[in-house]
Amino acid sequence: MTLNNKLVVSASPHDRTHKTVRSIMLDVIIALVPTLIASVVFFGPRALLIECIAVGTCVVFEYFSRFVMKRSQTIGDLSAVITGLLLAFNLPVSIPLWMVPIGSAVAIVVAKQFFGGIGQNFVNPALAGRIVLLTSFPVAMSTWTAPLTWSQNLDGMTSASPLASIHTMVSSGAENLPSLTEMLLGWRAGCLGETCAIAIIVGGLYLIIRKVISPTIPLIYIGTVALFMLVAGKGDLCFVAYELLGGGLMLGAFFMATDYTTSPITFKGKIIFAVGCGLITSIIRIFGNLPEGVSYSIILMNILVPLIENITIPKPFGTPKKEKKEKEAKE
Amino acid sequence: MAEKKSLGKELTKGIIIENPVLRLVLGTCPTLATSTSVTGAIGMGLSASIVLICSNIVISALRKVIPAKVRIPAYIVVIASFVTIVQMLVKAFVPVLDEQLGVYLPLIVVNCIILGRAEAFAGKNGVLASAVDGLGMGIGFTAALFVMATIREILGAGTFLAGLGGLIGNDFNGFSIPFLNENPMLIFVLAPGGFFTYGLVMALANKLAESKGKPKAELKGCENCPMAKSCAIRTTDESCEKKEVEA
Numbered sequence: 143m144t145l146n147n148k149l150v151v152s153a154s155p156h157d158r159t160h161k162t163v164r165s166i167m168l169d170v171i172i173a174l175v176p177t178l179i180a181s182v183v184f185f186g187p188r189a190l191l192i193e194c195i196a197v198g199t200c201v202v203f204e205y206f207s208r209f210v211m212k213r214s215q216t217i218g219d220l221s222a223v224i225t226g227l228l229l230a231f232n233l234p235v236s237i238p239l240w241m242v243p244i245g246s247a248v249a250i251v252v253a254k255q256f257f258g259g260i261g262q263n264f265v266n267p268a269l270a271g272r273i274v275l276l277t278s279f280p281v282a283m284s285t286w287t288a289p290l291t292w293s294q295n296l297d298g299m300t301s302a303s304p305l306a307s308i309h310t311m312v313s314s315g316a317e318n319l320p321s322l323t324e325m326l327l328g329w330r331a332g333c334l335g336e337t338c339a340i341a342i343i344v345g346g347l348y349l350i351i352r353k354v355i356s357p358t359i360p361l362i363y364i365g366t367v368a369l370f371m372l373v374a375g376k377g378d379l380c381f382v383a384y385e386l387l388g389g390g391l392m393l394g395a396f397f398m399a400t401d402y403t404t405s406p407i408t409f410k411g412k413i414i415f416a417v418g419c420g421l422i423t424s425i426i427r428i429f430g431n432l433p434e435g436v437s438y439s440i441i442l443m444n445i446l447v448p449l450i451e452n453i454t455i456p457k458p459f460g461t462p463k464k465e466k467k468e469k470e471a472k473e
Numbered sequence: 474m475a476e477k478k479s480l481g482k483e484l485t486k487g488i489i490i491e492n493p494v495l496r497l498v499l500g501t502c503p504t505l506a507t508s509t510s511v512t513g514a515i516g517m518g519l520s521a522s523i524v525l526i527c528s529n530i531v532i533s534a535l536r537k538v539i540p541a542k543v544r545i546p547a548y549i550v551v552i553a554s555f556v557t558i559v560q561m562l563v564k565a566f567v568p569v570l571d572e573q574l575g576v577y578l579p580l581i582v583v584n585c586i587i588l589g590r591a592e593a594f595a596g597k598n599g600v601l602a603s604a605v606d607g608l609g610m611g612i613g614f615t616a617a618l619f620v621m622a623t624i625r626e627i628l629g630a631g632t633f634l635a636g637l638g639g640l641i642g643n644d645f646n647g648f649s650i651p652f653l654n655e656n657p658m659l660i661f662v663l664a665p666g667g668f669f670t671y672g673l674v675m676a677l678a679n680k681l682a683e684s685k686g687k688p689k690a691e692l693k694g695c696e697n698c699p700m701a702k703s704c705a706i707r708t709t710d711e712s713c714e715k716k717e718v719e720a
Contacts, residue, residue, distance in 0.1 A: 238656075244658070252669070274660055274665075277659060277660040277663060277665070278657075278658040278659045278660040278661075279656065279658070279659070280659070
């Protein structure tokens with residue numbers, strides 16, 4: 143009996159991974175925890191409140207839209223929690239609280255469930271939520287609060303986002319910029335989760351070590367922006383550093399551009415995707431009216447992903463090259 | 474053909490089952506552009522309806538005179554004449570509306586709904602039926618515009634019927650929605666919000682038509698097309714005719 147069993151070969155796959163959607167999503171949540179802590183440290187309890195509202199409403203919207211559409215429940219896979227966290231990380235601390243559920247509704251109901259739920263969304267849901275909020279309420283979405291003012295019992299001191307300051311600095315000269323160390327630690331104005339570069343990089347490294355994301359997209363994305371800024375800043379390394387640490391580049395590159403559903407599968411495709419993101423971000427930052435272009439660049443490249451994948455399908459082993467085939471067909 | 478019996482149907486089919494904007498997907502450009510305010514939407518809907526009814530009547534009356542090979546230019550000339558008349562009337566009597574609609578008023582000439590109805594209905598049916606068809610389609614177009622503009626204006630600008638006074642000639646300036654007035658969701662008056670609203674209202678119209686046992690507005694060839702009975706291409710397409718024979 144045992145002898146017979148040894149000879150039986152079952153149908154593939156023979157070796158399964160222990161990873162599930164839920165375990166991957168749990169890894170991403172763990173990777174986002176440092177950023178979460180940093181946002182609460184710098185922006186106070188209101189940041190935590192916004193994050194809780196965003197996560198809570200995202201899960202509730204996911205539950206109800208699946209319920210209404212009579213589909214199987216998917217809140218257990220934790221993807222709605224990540225969408226909520228990322229959405230909250232993309233909001234300024236001073237945003238009126240009632241706007242947060244609108245962002246969650248757009249992210250979960252419109253961008254995700256209308257298109258079929260997890261794995262079917264054509265753009266990153268959190269970014270869709272952010273962009274709808276940004277287009278709808280431009281003032282509330284670009285009012286920045288200086289960090290740590292919450293502990294001084296102030297109602298909040300408004301301050302320009304460093305990225306906007308760099309652009310005015312380049313054109314006018316002097317401007318009160320936070321030092322590079324402060325930028326690295328996150329001691330600057332900005333959206334909740336984008337300020338602390340160290341926390342984001344720690345989270346990103348965790349994901350790369352756990353093999354949840356591949357380093358291709360973040361590295362090439364950030365590299366493209368660095369190269370573009372080196373040319374645009376005429377070789378000024380300090381300017382490049384500010385551009386890399388300012389705005390939402392780090393958060394976008396590690397957590398948004400690497401979304402499985404909305405980034406290419408093929409290696410070549412990943413390179414094209416990341417270079418495209420980098421170029422669009424840089425062009426919007428330098429030539430555009432908006433100070434920040436990360437969210438738009440990722441959304442635009444998300445839309446191109448099916449086309450990128452189409453042109454980078456690998457050649458099956460042993461099949462002739464494309465030109466040969468065409469020639470043969472002509473003959 | 475029992476024409477009298479079907480007149481009621483010709484009138485009501487344009488409202489939901491064959492709604493030109495939501496079910497036949499015609500005239501999307503003016504729909505997206507003029508549905509940012511309810512006043513503009515009503516003005517656009519009425520102007521297009523008048524042109525539609527008039528051109529349907531004339532084209533139907535001339536249908537035996539117009540040679541089939543040059544029917545499209547002939548239709549365009551008829552439609553363009555009525556558009557010019559309507560435009561001059563609007564400019565003279567409601568200049569506010571003319572300013573609001575801008576280029577979309579003369580663009581009614583190339584509005585797909587009007588040419589589509591001329592080609593699909595007025596060119597084949599009697600004058601009375603064509604007039605009723607034009608009226609029904611006009612009501613459907615205006616209703617679709619009204620629904621979309623209501624959603625977009627209330628959410629995107631926080632007002633309802635703003636500027637209606639200019640259209641009917643008094644000081645009435647619409648209603649202001651308390652909370653939304655101070656916090657309008659600007660995206661709804663911009664293009665993306667227009668497409669989004671359009672999609673949602675279209676889904677709703679599909680749902681309503683489905684509940685009446687009509688097929689979804691899907692591009693699956695002739696058999697699912699709500700215009701299949703009246704379509705000009707269908708009569709020349711052999712595959713479609715075969716399917717009809719089989720059915």
